[in-house]
Structures are given as structure tokens and as C-alpha cells.
Amino acid sequence: MATLPQPPMPVVWRSETKPHKFCPGCGHPLVLKALGESIEELGIQDKTVFGCDIGCSLLAWDFFNLDTVQAHHGRVTPVIVGLHRANPRLVGIAYMGDGGGYAIGSQHLVNAATRNEKIMVLLVNNTLYAMTGGQMAPTTLPKQKTETSPYGREPETTGKPTLGPEMIRAIAPDSAYVARGTVSRLPQLKRFIKKGLENVVSGKGFAFIEALSLCPTNWRTNAEETWKFLEQDMHGYFPVGELAPEKGEE
Amino acid sequence: MADKPIVGEKRAFMTGNEAVTWAALAAGAHIMYGYPITPQNEIMHYWTRMAPKYDRGFLQTEDELSAGFTCIGGVLAGKRAFTGTAGPGTILMQEPLSMAEMMRIPMVTVICQRGGPSTATVIYSQQETRLTCFGGNGEGYRLVYSTAGQQDLFDYTIKAFNVAWKYRFPTFILSDGYQSKMREPLTIYDPEERGIKMVETEPLLGGTGIPGVDRDPRHLRNTYNMEDELYQVVMDMDQEYKRIAPEVVEYKAMETEDAELVLVAHGIVSRATEGAVRVLREQGYRVGHFRPITLRPFPGEALKEAVAKARRVLVVESSMGQLAGMVKEELYDLSVPVTGYFRPGEGITAEEVVEQVRGR
Ligand SMILES: Cc1ncc(C[n+]2csc(CCOP(=O)(O)OP(=O)(O)O)c2C)c(N)n1
Ligand code: SF4
Numbered sequence: 001m002a003t004l005p006q007p008p009m010p011v012v013w014r015s016e017t018k019p020h021k022f023c024p025g026c027g028h029p030l031v032l033k034a035l036g037e038s039i040e041e042l043g044i045q046d047k048t049v050f051g052c053d054i055g056c057s058l059l060a061w062d063f064f065n066l067d068t069v070q071a072h073h074g075r076v077t078p079v080i081v082g083l084h085r086a087n088p089r090l091v092g093i094a095y096m097g098d099g100g101g102y103a104i105g106s107q108h109l110v111n112a113a114t115r116n117e118k119i120m121v122l123l124v125n126n127t128l129y130a131m132t133g134g135q136m137a138p139t140t141l142p143k144q145k146t147e148t149s150p151y152g153r154e155p156e157t158t159g160k161p162t163l164g165p166e167m168i169r170a171i172a173p174d175s176a177y178v179a180r181g182t183v184s185r186l187p188q189l190k191r192f193i194k195k196g197l198e199n200v201v202s203g204k205g206f207a208f209i210e211a212l213s214l215c216p217t218n219w220r221t222n223a224e225e226t227w228k229f230l231e232q233d234m235h236g237y238f239p240v241g242e243l244a245p246e247k248g249e250e
Numbered sequence: 251m252a253d254k255p256i257v258g259e260k261r262a263f264m265t266g267n268e269a270v271t272w273a274a275l276a277a278g279a280h281i282m283y284g285y286p287i288t289p290q291n292e293i294m295h296y297w298t299r300m301a302p303k304y305d306r307g308f309l310q311t312e313d314e315l316s317a318g319f320t321c322i323g324g325v326l327a328g329k330r331a332f333t334g335t336a337g338p339g340t341i342l343m344q345e346p347l348s349m350a351e352m353m354r355i356p357m358v359t360v361i362c363q364r365g366g367p368s369t370a371t372v373i374y375s376q377q378e379t380r381l382t383c384f385g386g387n388g389e390g391y392r393l394v395y396s397t398a399g400q401q402d403l404f405d406y407t408i409k410a411f412n413v414a415w416k417y418r419f420p421t422f423i424l425s426d427g428y429q430s431k432m433r434e435p436l437t438i439y440d441p442e443e444r445g446i447k448m449v450e451t452e453p454l455l456g457g458t459g460i461p462g463v464d465r466d467p468r469h470l471r472n473t474y475n476m477e478d479e480l481y482q483v484v485m486d487m488d489q490e491y492k493r494i495a496p497e498v499v500e501y502k503a504m505e506t507e508d509a510e511l512v513l514v515a516h517g518i519v520s521r522a523t524e525g526a527v528r529v530l531r532e533q534g535y536r537v538g539h540f541r542p543i544t545l546r547p548f549p550g551e552a553l554k555e556a557v558a559k560a561r562r563v564l565v566v567e568s569s570m571g572q573l574a575g576m577v578k579e580e581l582y583d584l585s586v587p588v589t590g591y592f593r594p595g596e597g598i599t600a601e602e603v604v605e606q607v608r609g610r
Contacts, residue, residue, distance in 0.1 A: 014462060046460040049326075054473070062469040065462025067455040069326060070471040071319065072349055078316040082323025083455065085309050086281050086331060090456045108319075111312035 010036035012045055012064045021059040025226060027213030028056055030183040031124055032063055034190040034211075035093070038197055039066070044091050049083055051076040053096035053105070056130045056215075060095060074105025081108075081117050091201055092119040098210075099129045102138040102162045113172040113208060118200045120207040122193065123164060126215040127234065134218030138162040141237055146218075165243050168208045174245040175205035182212040182240050184231055192242065212238055255304055259439035266429035267292035269400045270334070270360055272438050273407035275300055278448050279358075280329035281307035283320040287339040288372035289427040290362040294334070314339040318346025321357045325350075326470075328453030330411050334360035336427075338369060340378050340385070347420055348386030352472040354487070356414035356421065360407070363426040365595035374427035375595040376517055376568040380575070382424050383546045389484065391491050393421040393498060394546040396516040400434040406543075408441050415449040417494050424545065426568075428518050428597065495547035502541045505531060506556040509538025511607065514553070514577055515566045516542050518597075523566050525600030530607055537607060545573075550580035557581065563588045566603055570594045 009015070013036050022028045039048055050066045052058050054073035061070040071079045080092035101109050101123040109121060128146050129135040135148040139161050143152040165180045172178065177199035181189030189211055196207030212234050216226045255275035264272070270293050274282070282301070284294045294310070301308050307324075311317045317333045324331030335343050340361055350357050363378040365371030384390040393413055395406040407423055414421035441448060454468065461467035474480040502520075505527055506512055515523040520541040530537045540556040542549050557563055563586055565574040574590045581588060591598075591606050 012462065014467065045462075046458075047456065049456045058471075058473055061471045061473070062467075065460075065467050067457075067461055067468045068470065069455060070469075070473060072345060072472070075315065075319045075346070075349075078311065078319035079323040079326070081316075082283060082309070082320025082331070083327045084323070085283075085307060085320065086324035086327035086329040087453070087456060090327065107312050108316055111316070 009033070010040040012036045012039050012066055014063060014065045017062045020063060022056065023217045025214060025216040025223065026056070027126060027183040027211070027215065028060065028124060030186060031122070031189070031211045031213060032060055034186055034193055035122065036064060038190055038194040042194065042197055042201065044197070044201060047089060048091045048093065049080070051080045051092065051094050053094070053100040054131070055097035055100050057095050057097050057100070057124060058131075074100045074103070074108065076100070077105055077108035077112050077121060080119050081112055084117065084119050088118065091197065094119060094121045096121070096123055097130065098123060098125045098127070098139040098162070098164070099137045102164055109168070110171060113168045113176065113206050116173045116176060116205045118203055118205065120196045120200050120209070123208070123210045124213045125164070125210050125238065126213045128215065128218055130215045130218050141233055161237060163238070164210050165208060169243040169245070172206055172208070177205065177207040178243040180210045180212065180238060180240050180243070182230065182235065183214060184227065185240070212240065254440055255300070256438055256440045258443055259437055261435060262438050263433055263435050264400060265292065265431055265433050266400055266403045266425055267362070267431070268296050269403040269436060269438070270407050270423065270425070271296035271300065273404045274332060275304060275306070276438070276441055277408040277411045278330055279306065279332055279411060281309070281324050281331050283309045283311055283317045283324065283331065283333045285311050285314050285317045285335065285339060287336050289364060289430040290334045290336045290339070290360070292430065293360060314342035315345055318343045319349070322346055322350055322355050325355050325357050326453070326455045328451050328457075330358075330415070330451055332358040332360065334362065336362040337364040337366060337378070340381055344381065344385040348388055349472055350420040351386060351388050351391050353470055354418040356418050358410045358414050358421050358423070360423040360425060362430045363424070371595060372427065374568070374597060376426060376519065377572065377594060379424065379516070379545065379569060379572040382422050389488065390546055391419055391487050392546045393417065393419050393544065394424055395422065395500075395543060396424040396545050397429060398518055398520050398541070399429060400436040403429060404436055404438055408446065412446070412449045413498060415451055417498070419491070424517065426518055491547070498544060499547050499549040499552070500543035501549040501552045502543060503552065503556045504539040506538035506540060508536055508559065510536040510559070510561045512538045512540055512557045512560045512563050513566055513603070514540045514563060514573065516545060516573055519567055522598045522600045523603050526603035526607065529600065529604050535607065545576065548576055548580060553577065553580050554584065557584065557586055560586050562586065564607070565590045566598060568593050568596055568598060
């Protein structure tokens with residue numbers, strides 16, 4: 001069978017496990033591609049350990065030519081913290097969803113940030129619990145309909161969407177790197193990821209990057225509506241950019 | 251940096267938590283992860299005082315979930331990593347332990363039992379026996395040593411690191427608040443000088459070479475898509491567990507050859523029951539004693555042999571029958587009645603046991 005010419009993929013991209021397991025139109029593979037390219041450009045493939053959570057992030061368990069561990073829901077942060085504490089030569093990446101990071105695993109995220117653990121947390125914000133079928137997450141937007149907010153999220157009773165990077169910036173030491181990127185601006189997201197990795201490789205401090213992402217399956221949106229939801233609704237609520245201790249990049 | 255924590259061997263008089271710490275140091279444990287809870291605290295206290303002198307690591311985590319999961323991370327990095335907890339902490343620890351069970355992570359966990367259910371007492375109990383053996387949503391593929399004093403704590407803590415890394419199952423020291431806090435004389439030693447060779451560790455992730463270039467990447471998971479896939483994983487684990495069980499099981503049988511009554515006890519309670527057997531023998535009672543040292547795997551065959559001539563079995567424990575349940579399961583096809591003297595959360599003395607036996 002003739003194959004179409006393929007776009008260039010990072011060396012860490014494991015072709016044996018492609019096509020990947022994410023839904024068509026999902027944002028995860030875009031984030032992972034940016035991550036893969038960053039790892040390759042920094043030449044850290046031999047010392048990077050990738051950890052993924054439970055949630056759609058677990059579909060990345062065999063995605064890369066990287067040593068990988070798939071942990072429990074919310075617990076990839078402590079697994080990677082423990083690994084890095086035991087062998088500081090390793091570059092540890094904890095990859096998770098917004099439910100994993102801001103709900104069930106929030107105590108781990110908060111404490112890893114305050115301890116300034118030299119690991120990078122990469123959190124994919126798709127405004128809901130995707131793998132379990134689209135329930136409300138801490139990041140669900142006001143009025144957004146999900147399986148457990150069928151009439152739209154009511155901030156009065158369920159709170160306002162979590163602003164993760166803002167929270168981490170407030171509690172992490174100045175040497176931590178914090179940013180929010182989006183899959184609609186991939187070169188910028190990649191730049192953030194790279195800076196985050198550099199921050200941990202150099203031993204400066206913690207790195208936290210939230211990536212605004214797409215979940216057409218649970219949003220039940222077509223291509224046009226999907227991007228509109230990301231670029232209008234999500235970008236409107238979640239400011240994209242670096243969160244510097246004193247001044248931001250943009 | 252100081253050389254070896256213990257040179258040669260020494261007589262000592264110490265608490266159980268101290269004994270565990272010295273054993274972990276002597277065994278070459280690289281790093282401890284922990285969260286404060288009584289009666290486990292002093293393991294961390296001693297460890298944090300001594301670890302820097304011997305270039306060992308420590309992380310105080312935000313809770314026991316994290317202590318367990320960071321410990322898994324330490325093992326993945328190829329280190330002899332351990333943790334310790336008690337009571338409500340043992341409950342939280344089940345989540346990481348279930349992951350360790352599934353992924354065959356050789357982490358060592360010291361359980362210092364306290365009263366339950368709930369927060370209960372910080373003192374003593376044997377009510378975490380079932381949780382330590384069978385906690386989690388699995389089948390209990392764990393190696394559990396129930397110790398009966400300071401010498402045991404020292405010996406079996408060293409052993410725990412070796413069996414964990416040899417067989418790759420999560421391994422436990424099941425202790426309790428009495429053992430944690432009381433002082434006893436014991437001999438501490440450098441394992442090497444006793445001819446105990448520490449099993450080498452290796453990184454499970456982040457080893458040498460570029461993954462995908464020099465070698466295949468290692469992809470570790472605990473999630474499976476298909477029923478058949480999981481069935482195979484569990485059955486393979488079961489087979490391996492059963493294969494190693496005869497090499498791992500340990501027990502102590504005393505005066506069982508002609509015993510009409512066999513007392514069964516584990517952990518610190520066995521000190522009282524053994525004492526009771528000595529007294530009762532002097533008084534002419536044909537009483538024997540059986541102490542399982544490993545509760546997982548359980549020395550079932552040896553127990554059957556020990557009770558072969560018995561007319562009754564009496565299980566004595568500081569819980570409402572957690573050990574008795576295991577004993578009954580092993581003796582199901584025998585007709586010997588299994589009775590119990592149960593004092594949940596309370597210590598048991600030899601005198602009490604003597605009275606129990608004579609009173610019947
Ligand atoms: C302890 C525990 N509770 C609940 C679940 C069920 N669960 C599996 S995936 C998931 C949601 C994941 O959502 P998120 O972290 O936002 O990631 P996403 O799937 O959206 O990428 C949940 C709740 C679980 N696996 N473990
Ligand atoms: S459910 Fe959503 S987040 Fe999960 S793979 Fe599909 S599109 Fe991606």
C-alpha cells in the first residue's frame with residue numbers, strides 16, 4: 001500500500017506505536033509533539049523519564065521513545081518527584097489532565113510547587129474529565145454544559161474555573177517557571193515547554209505549564225466549533241502567556 | 251562521609267523504630283519517603299539524623315499517598331527505597347501499594363500498627379494485619395514479615411530489601427506500636443560480615459543508552475484495555491507468587507509434635523503465647539505453639555503439620571480474628587476446631603493466655 005509523505009516527526013516519536021490512540025481532532029497529540037520536539041532540541045532523550053496520569057493522558061503510555069511510567073489518577077506528580085529525588089540526573093516530566101492536576105492530585109501539585117521540585121508538570125486543560133465521558137472539571141467554564149452540569153456550570157454552587165498557573169505562580173518560588181500555552185499557538189507552546197525543561201535541567205526550579213487543548217469528542221463539536229470554543233471561550237477566560245514573578249512575556 | 255553505619259557487630263539496647271532505621275542504613279537503603287504518624291515517627295527522626303552522614307536521601311511528603319507514590323518513583327530510579335506508616339496512613343498507602351503490586355515494584359514498607367478502626371489509638375494493635383496482607387483492589391501479591399521484637403525488626407528489615415529486589419513484590423515489615431516504642435537488647439551488624447549479600451538494584455527507568463536508539467524504551471503501565479490481557483497479567487503474577495512461596499515462607503513451631511492444643515499467634519503476641527506454652531508445659535499441659543513469620547505467603551503446609559495431632563487450635567491476637575481468618579482458611583479441610591482469644595487493640599500477656607487455656 002502506498003503511503004502518503006509524512007510530516008517530519010521528532011526522533012522521540014515512536015513510530016511503532018502510531019497511529020496514536022487519541023481521538024481525531026484531539027489536542028493531546030499536538031501538545032505531545034511540541035514536547036517531543038523540545039526534548040529533541042535540548043538533546044535530553046537519554047535522561048528524560050516521562051510519566052503520564054490516568055485520564056486521556058494515559059494514552060501516551062507508549063507514545064515516545066522515552067522511558068515511561070503510567071501512574072494513578074492524580075499521582076503522576078509524586079511518582080516523578082520520587083524518581084527525581086532518588087536520581088537527580090534524570091529529567092522528570094509529569095503529564096496530566098486538569099482533573100488529575102487540579103482536583104484529585106491538587107495536593108501533590110501544590111506541594112511539589114512549594115517545595116520547588118526540579119520536575120516539569122505539563123497539564124492539559126480541556127475543561128472537563130474526558131476519559132470518563134465528559135464530566136465537569138475544576139476548569140469547566142461558567143455555563144458550560146457537561147455530563148454532570150447538564151444545565152451549564154453554575155459558579156454559585158460549583159465554584160469558578162481554576163486558574164492553575166496563576167495559583168502555582170502565587171505559591172512557587174521565583175525560580176519556578178510557570179506558563180500557560182495553547183494548542184492554537186504551537187510554536188509559542190513549544191517555546192514555553194522548552195523553557196520549562198531548561199528550568200529543571202539547569203536545576204533552577206520547578207516548571208509548570210498548562211496547555212489549553214481540544215476535546216471535540218466530549219465537547220460534541222465539529223472542527224469549526226472546536227476551534228471557536230478554544231480560541232474564544234477558553235482564551236477569553238484563561239490568559240495565555242508566561243507568568244513571571246515580576247513581569248510576563250506578553 | 252562516614253564509611254559504614256555499622257562495623258562488625260555490636261550489642262545495643264534500642265527501640266524498634268531505631269532498630270529499623272539502623273537496619274535500613276546497614277542494608278544500604280538509599281532513600282526514605284514518609285509522612286508523620288504515631289507510632290512510626292521515630293523511624294523518620296532517626297533516619298533524618300543519620301541519613302546525611304551516609305549520603306542517603308529523605309523526603310517528607312504531603313501525605314501517605316505521596317509517600318507511597320514517591321517511594322515507587324525512587325524504586326523506578328533503581329534505588330532501595332522505603333517508607334513507613336500506621337493506622338489511617340496504612341489506609342491511604344493502599345493506593346500506591348496497589349500500583350506497586352500490579353507493577354511488581356520492590357518497595358519496602360514498615361507498618362507500625364496502632365488501634366483501629368479510624369484514628370482510634372496511637373498505641374498498639376494487630377488490626378492492620380488484613381490491610382497489610384490484602385489491602386488494595388487485588389489479590390494480595392505481597393511479601394509480609396510479622397516481627398516479634400527488636401532483633402526481628404533488625405534482621406527482617408535487612409531481609410525485606412533483599413527479598414523485595416530478588417522477587418520483585420512489594421515487601422512489608424509488619425510491626426506495631428509496642429515494638430516501635432519499647433527498648434530491648436539486640437545485636438546489630440553489618441550484613442556483609444554476616445555473609446548476607448545485598449541483592450543489587452537496577453534502574454527500571456532512566457537506565458543507560460538512548461531509548462529508541464541504543465535500546466527499546468521501557469514503557470511501564472498498570473492500565474489494560476482487554477479482560478483477557480489483564481487476566482493473563484494476573485495469572486502470570488499468581489503463578490510467580492506461588493512458585494516463590496516455598497522459598498519465602500517462614501514460621502516457628504514449638505512443642506507441636508505431641509500437642510493436643512496448638513496456640514497460633516503472630517508478631518509481638520507470639521512472645522506472650524510462647525511464654526504461656528513454657529509455663530503450661532511445666533504444669534503438664536500438652537500445648538504447642540505455631541507462629542507464622544510470613545503472613546503473605548502464609549506457611550499453610552507447616553501449620554497443617556503442626557496441628558496434625560491437635561484436638562483444638564487457639565488463635566491469640568490483638569484483633570477480632572484477622573489472623574484467625576487466615577488460619578481457618580488454611581485448615582478448612584481438617585476437622586480440628588479453631589477457637590480464638592481476641593483482644594482488639596489491646597496487649598496480651600503470657601499470664602492471660604495461661605488462664606485462658608487452664609480455664610477451659
Ligand atoms: C482514584 C480514581 N478516581 C477516579 C478515576 C476515574 N477516572 C479515570 S480518568 C478520569 C478523568 C480524567 O480527567 P482529566 O484528568 O481531566 O484528564 P482528561 O481525560 O480530560 O485528559 C477519572 C475521574 C480513577 N481512575 N481513579
Ligand atoms: S476524549 Fe477528548 S481528550 Fe480524550 S482522546 Fe478523545 S478528544 Fe482527546
